[in-house]
Amino acid sequence: MKSLSLFFTQKLHKTMRSKIISFILIYGLGQTGILNGQNELRTKFGLGYFNNPWNGLAKSKYRNPRIGEFFCFALESDINNILSIRMAMFNGNHRYFDSGIYTNDPYHPSSLYPDGTNSTAYNLMVGVELMVSLISTQRIKAQSGLGIGILNYVRRFTTKSEYDLGPSHIIRWNQYDQHAFNEIIFPISLTLSYKLNEIIGLFIDSGAYVEPDFPVMGLHAGLGILVAFQ
Helix, strand or coil, X not given: CHHHHHHHHHXXXXXXXXXXXXXXXXXXXXXHCHHHCCCCEEEEEEXXXXXXXXXXXXXXXXXXXXXXXXXXXXXXXXXXXXXXXXXXXXXXXXXXXXXXXXXXXXXXXXXXXXXXXXXXXXXXXXXXXXXXXXXXXXXXXXXXXXXXXXXXXXXXXXXXXXXXXCCEEEEEEEEEEEEEEEEEEEEXXXXXXXXXXXXXXXEEEEEEEECCCCCEEEEEEEEEEEEEEC
């Protein structure tokens, strides 16, 4: 029953994520005029490091967060010489040690990864940001951004299963369970782009997102490539 419940939970989150992404991207594209060809469209793909070092769970059961990785995809268009709007999809994950009740007996050696953790946090964010240009030339653009989005947060952790097999009492640690939630968040970012020519460029991206209950999540920094279309 647990495996069946977990299967349907995962299917529900996959369906919800696809609907969220489709809605925000289509709505955002329509609002910026990109679909009408009114502005230069920049697509960005980035990779880098990800962590949740200030997660509010740290006071109770969130310990030893390890740096993970992220992938991002963004569509960006200028509103004027100073303002741009960006629609972004961001997917990051990292591991940590959960000392809470979900792990049952977290100090059992079999429940740990080699790096001393026992749980993984998956963060999927889709949202819209208003970007302000701090520096803007033909080749260089430095921007800071603030926006709103939806976070789908899933944490997967080790669980302990026990059962009797004849005269033997069996304990297994190779089972996994998960807990998930969705929240409104406020992404903040700082990015520096350099165009190699009229079409191709590189960028450095960093940022985080604010969620009032935690309060800061998704600290990240990485590199990427941009492609511009007229």
